[in-house]
Amino acid sequence: MTNNKTPFRIAIAGLGTVGAGVVKVLQDNHDVIKNRCGRDIEIISVTASNKTKDRGVDISNYEWVDNLSSMAEDNRVDAVVEMIGGSEGDAKTLVEVALKNGKHVVTANKALLAHHGFVLSQLAESYGVSIAYEASVAGGIPVIKALREGLAANEITNIYGILNGTCNYILTEMRETERNFDAVLKDAQEMGYAEADPSFDVDGVDAAHKLVLLGALAFGVQPDFESLEIEGISNLTMKDINYAEELGYRIKLIGMAQCDDGVFTQVVSPCFVSKKNAISQVEGVFNAIMVEGDFVDKVMIQGRGAGAGPTASSVVADIIDLARGERVSTFGVPTEKLKAIEWRGVETLNAKCYIHLHVKDVSGVIADITACLKDKDVSIDSFIQRGHEEDGTASVAIVTHKASLVKVNNAVRVVEELATVLNKPTLVRIEDI
Amino acid sequence: MTNNKTPFRIAIAGLGTVGAGVVKVLQDNHDVIKNRCGRDIEIISVTASNKTKDRGVDISNYEWVDNLSSMAEDNRVDAVVEMIGGSEGDAKTLVEVALKNGKHVVTANKALLAHHGFVLSQLAESYGVSIAYEASVAGGIPVIKALREGLAANEITNIYGILNGTCNYILTEMRETERNFDAVLKDAQEMGYAEADPSFDVDGVDAAHKLVLLGALAFGVQPDFESLEIEGISNLTMKDINYAEELGYRIKLIGMAQCDDGVFTQVVSPCFVSKKNAISQVEGVFNAIMVEGDFVDKVMIQGRGAGAGPTASSVVADIIDLARGERVSTFGVPTEKLKAIEWRGVETLNAKCYIHLHVKDVSGVIADITACLKDKDVSIDSFIQRGHEEDGTASVAIVTHKASLVKVNNAVRVVEELATVLNKPTLVRIEDI
Numbered sequence: 001m002t003n004n005k006t007p008f009r010i011a012i013a014g015l016g017t018v019g020a021g022v023v024k025v026l027q028d029n030h031d032v033i034k035n036r037c038g039r040d041i042e043i044i045s046v047t048a049s050n051k052t053k054d055r056g057v058d059i060s061n062y063e064w065v066d067n068l069s070s071m072a073e074d075n076r077v078d079a080v081v082e083m084i085g086g087s088e089g090d091a092k093t094l095v096e097v098a099l100k101n102g103k104h105v106v107t108a109n110k111a112l113l114a115h116h117g118f119v120l121s122q123l124a125e126s127y128g129v130s131i132a133y134e135a136s137v138a139g140g141i142p143v144i145k146a147l148r149e150g151l152a153a154n155e156i157t158n159i160y161g162i163l164n165g166t167c168n169y170i171l172t173e174m175r176e177t178e179r180n181f182d183a184v185l186k187d188a189q190e191m192g193y194a195e196a197d198p199s200f201d202v203d204g205v206d207a208a209h210k211l212v213l214l215g216a217l218a219f220g221v222q223p224d225f226e227s228l229e230i231e232g233i234s235n236l237t238m239k240d241i242n243y244a245e246e247l248g249y250r251i252k253l254i255g256m257a258q259c260d261d262g263v264f265t266q267v268v269s270p271c272f273v274s275k276k277n278a279i280s281q282v283e284g285v286f287n288a289i290m291v292e293g294d295f296v297d298k299v300m301i302q303g304r305g306a307g308a309g310p311t312a313s314s315v316v317a318d319i320i321d322l323a324r325g326e327r328v329s330t331f332g333v334p335t336e337k338l339k340a341i342e343w344r345g346v347e348t349l350n351a352k353c354y355i356h357l358h359v360k361d362v363s364g365v366i367a368d369i370t371a372c373l374k375d376k377d378v379s380i381d382s383f384i385q386r387g388h389e390e391d392g393t394a395s396v397a398i399v400t401h402k403a404s405l406v407k408v409n410n411a412v413r414v415v416e417e418l419a420t421v422l423n424k425p426t427l428v429r430i431e432d433i
Numbered sequence: 434m435t436n437n438k439t440p441f442r443i444a445i446a447g448l449g450t451v452g453a454g455v456v457k458v459l460q461d462n463h464d465v466i467k468n469r470c471g472r473d474i475e476i477i478s479v480t481a482s483n484k485t486k487d488r489g490v491d492i493s494n495y496e497w498v499d500n501l502s503s504m505a506e507d508n509r510v511d512a513v514v515e516m517i518g519g520s521e522g523d524a525k526t527l528v529e530v531a532l533k534n535g536k537h538v539v540t541a542n543k544a545l546l547a548h549h550g551f552v553l554s555q556l557a558e559s560y561g562v563s564i565a566y567e568a569s570v571a572g573g574i575p576v577i578k579a580l581r582e583g584l585a586a587n588e589i590t591n592i593y594g595i596l597n598g599t600c601n602y603i604l605t606e607m608r609e610t611e612r613n614f615d616a617v618l619k620d621a622q623e624m625g626y627a628e629a630d631p632s633f634d635v636d637g638v639d640a641a642h643k644l645v646l647l648g649a650l651a652f653g654v655q656p657d658f659e660s661l662e663i664e665g666i667s668n669l670t671m672k673d674i675n676y677a678e679e680l681g682y683r684i685k686l687i688g689m690a691q692c693d694d695g696v697f698t699q700v701v702s703p704c705f706v707s708k709k710n711a712i713s714q715v716e717g718v719f720n721a722i723m724v725e726g727d728f729v730d731k732v733m734i735q736g737r738g739a740g741a742g743p744t745a746s747s748v749v750a751d752i753i754d755l756a757r758g759e760r761v762s763t764f765g766v767p768t769e770k771l772k773a774i775e776w777r778g779v780e781t782l783n784a785k786c787y788i789h790l791h792v793k794d795v796s797g798v799i800a801d802i803t804a805c806l807k808d809k810d811v812s813i814d815s816f817i818q819r820g821h822e823e824d825g826t827a828s829v830a831i832v833t834h835k836a837s838l839v840k841v842n843n844a845v846r847v848v849e850e851l852a853t854v855l856n857k858p859t860l861v862r863i864e865d866i
Contacts, residue, residue, distance in 0.1 A: 021728070025586050025728050028727070029586060029587065029588055029727070029728075032588055032653065033585070033586060035653060035766040035767070035770045036585050036653075036765055036766055038762075038766075038767060134583070140584075140728070140729035140730065140732060141732055142578075142579050142582070142583025142584060142732070145575075145578060145579070145582060145583045146575050146578070146579070146583070146734075149575070149578060149582075149750060149753070149754060149759075150567070150575025150578045150579070150747075150750055151573075151575060151746065151750065152466070152469050152749075152750050152753045152754075153458050153462060153466060153745070153746045153747075153748075153749030153750050153752075153753060154462065154746055155462055155465055220465065220468060220469075278711075278714065278715075278735065281711065281714055282711075293746065294461070294462070294742075295454070295458050295462075295573070295742040295743065295745055295746040295749075296573035296736065296737070296742065296743050296746035296747075297573065297736065297737050297740075297742065297743060298736060298737070299573060299574055299575070299734065299735070299736035299737075300734070300735050300736065301579075301732065301733070301734045302711065302732070302733050303729065303730065303731060303732035303733065304729070304730050304731070304732075307730075309727075309728040309729065309730065310728065310729050310730055312586070312728055313584065313586045313587055313726065313728040313729035314583075314586075314729075315586075316585075316586030316728075317582060317583055317584065317585050317586050319586075320582070320585045320586060321582060321585075324760075324761060325758075325760070326582075326759050326761075327757075327758065328757060328759075329471075332469055333468040333469055333471075334468070334471060337468045
């Protein structure tokens with residue numbers, strides 16, 4: 001609705017897949033975007049590590065800047081689009097200089113904001129500018145906007161979802177093709193769904209960066225990466241996948257931030273999710289986030305969590321917002337209102353749990369295991385053992401009744417010490433969602 | 434981020450389920466909403482048809498206004514919240530007077546905007562104020578915001594979804610309980626999921642009002658209710674539901690607006706939707722909307738499409754946006770840019786179709802039917818007839834190959850004339866989505 005006829009001027013630092021995608025969106029959809037903004041969006045300058053690389057987009061009309069600081073200090077620029085990545089170094093410096101020079105920042109950099117989001121939001125506020133980061137969580141899914149604006153009437157009680165497409169692809173492929181983690185990961189790497197060093201994804205760190213931002217927004221608290229408990233998917237086997245299926249669940253890497261009567265918990269870990277929950281049906285590289293609020297009940301958004309097009313869609317949406325004059329605090333409330341809270345450890349949760357054991361198939365083994373559980377006050381809901389392997393071992397799956405995770409962990413530690421238990425037991429929370 | 438310390442002042446007209454819900458949200462979540470807005474939201478005045486009715490919320494602190502015009506002309510008021518309903522009469526007058534007095538309007542009134550949205554958006558624009566209507570489409574689901582802002586970088590190619598919870602509840606119940614339409618409708622009425630006169634919902638008019646708004650936003654066109662083709666669900670039988678299931682589909686009442694190479698189509702009708710499409714898994718009173726854009730690919734949002742809490746959540750989100758200073762054109766672009774387009778009839782679509790016939794089980798009946806289809810150039814993909822009823826009749830389900838709906842309709846009209854065909858054939862589009 002703005003009648004500001006001057007163009008909104010941006011500078012783009014970083015022309016990798018997403019950066020080049022942003023240029024492409026702004027070029028391909030120039031007219032419709034101009035209509036929606038009520039003004040032009042003009043790329044003033046660009047920079048990247050390699051000037052001559054072919055990126056599939058024509059950047060010859062934009063100034064090439066070699067010095068990030070001069071880009072961030074350029075008086076003509078309204079917003080700096082940071083597409084460099086990484087929580088430290090160039091990306092951080094660029095964002096700081098841009099904010100201090102009164103420029104809005106648009107970024108897809110979840111690591112930067114997960115680690116430095118609070119300080120950067122203070123900086124933005126003190127200079128009267130915005131940090132927009134829709135693309136940093138769940139790619140093309142407009143979940144930041146949904147939380148910060150669309151559901152802003154609600155006290156959020158719980159937010160959880162599938163925040164990493166690589167992990168979801170691997171888990172889906174394991175189930176559908178009955179292959180183990182390593183084999184599927186190798187495929188995923190060949191198809192470009194996983195990095196050569198996959199640890200950032202499969203260990204849950206990428207999902208954790210995103211969850212921290214969602215939690216901050218949902219509850220109006222300072223993003224706090226350090227206190228987040230993270231567990232990845234690399235220990236899961238086909239046996240776990242199959243037991244989940246048999247018991248009516250799917251295994252998903254779930255990032256969850258919840259507020260239960262003033263007690264906050266945030267955790268990234270594999271979970272058993274009931275097949276009746278829509279999240280369990282989100283397969284492959286797709287992401288999905290469920291938000292629970294006191295008035296809206298449940299809202300779920302799903303879509304592509306990565307890729308040039310979807311991520312650039314979110315970056316440009318942020319640019320459009322800024323060009324339209326929209327200004328919302330980084331984490332939904334002024335920084336002075338952002339609470340510094342103590343996150344309670346995930347062990348304080350009560351949940352049903354799945355435990356998988358690989359045991360020697362000898363007399364008394366089940367009695368020993370169940371005695372350990374009983375001794376730690378953990379009650380058993382289901383117990384599955386079907387015959388044994390040729391090597392005289394057997395696979396045992398246990399589902400507990402709802403219990404304090406402290407007790408379940410204690411029980412598992414004792415079970416692990418039994419001479420008849422051959423593996424480090426797999427323990428997966430069953431989320432009653 | 435606004436530092437405006439003056440309260441944002443609203444007046445609420447209509448205190449039915451949703452109107453009272455809005456008051457409750459603003460009261461219950463006062464503090465968090467104030468933090469998010471950076472200022473207070475203050476209810477100045479309220480009105481409704483009955484002053485003394487117990488609505489479960491305390492309205493004694495607000496001025497009671499008997500005259501709608503004086504509410505809309507009140508100099509203290511920043512925004513009028515119209516919760517009266519109906520496309521004409523008091524609601525329309527109130528909105529017009531409010532806009533002309535420079536007040537923003539927040540409404541859940543899909544009928545008003547479907548019929549008068551373009552003229553009202555011009556009026557709002559000329560007075561420099563906004564019409565906010567998140568609650569008018571899909572209750573608590575922030576889909577207006579997703580389209581207008583979150584996905585604003587995209588050319589939208591298709592938007593479709595389940596926009597009426599009553600119909601979705603009935604279709605779900607029919608399938609799950611194997612009862613016919615009339616029986617399930619009666620239950621739905623008793624449970625408050627359907628009105629005493631259910632025609633507005635089951636004939637597709639309510640979904641159509643919503644679709645018109647989504648189409649206008651998605652494509653930057655003038656909302657055009659008159660040219661929308663609408664078909665309800667009351668002719669569907671258990672046979673159709675079961676055939677759909679057998680063939681790998683679910684029947685959903687789908688509102689769809691699509692742009693195919695510059696050709697626009699909008700239609701509300703029952704559709705066969707593949708069980709592989711997430712929309713097909715959205716059951717009961719829930720709503721869901723899928724948006725397809727050129728860069729984001731597909732994004733789906735699902736949640737509660739009705740009820741006091743979810744709908745009030747969206748109304749208050751709109752109020753928060755306005756209090757924060759957000760101003761976006763009613764349909765995403767300035768009204769002068771809203772194209773007046775010709776919507777092409779649904780018959781111009783090409784689709785697979787499901788046809789259900791009730792026939793006399795006599796020699797040659799199948800030959801006659803298939804000859805009619807062949808004669809009209811409609812090719813058959815599947816043909817199901819299993820035995821016959823005791824009364825000498827049989828049920829036949831046909832799935833065509835993809836064909837022009839003109840041809841399929843022509844074929845069905847001829848089939849209907851056959852002496853061996855006893856019913857008005859049921860024809861349902863199979864949406865390849």
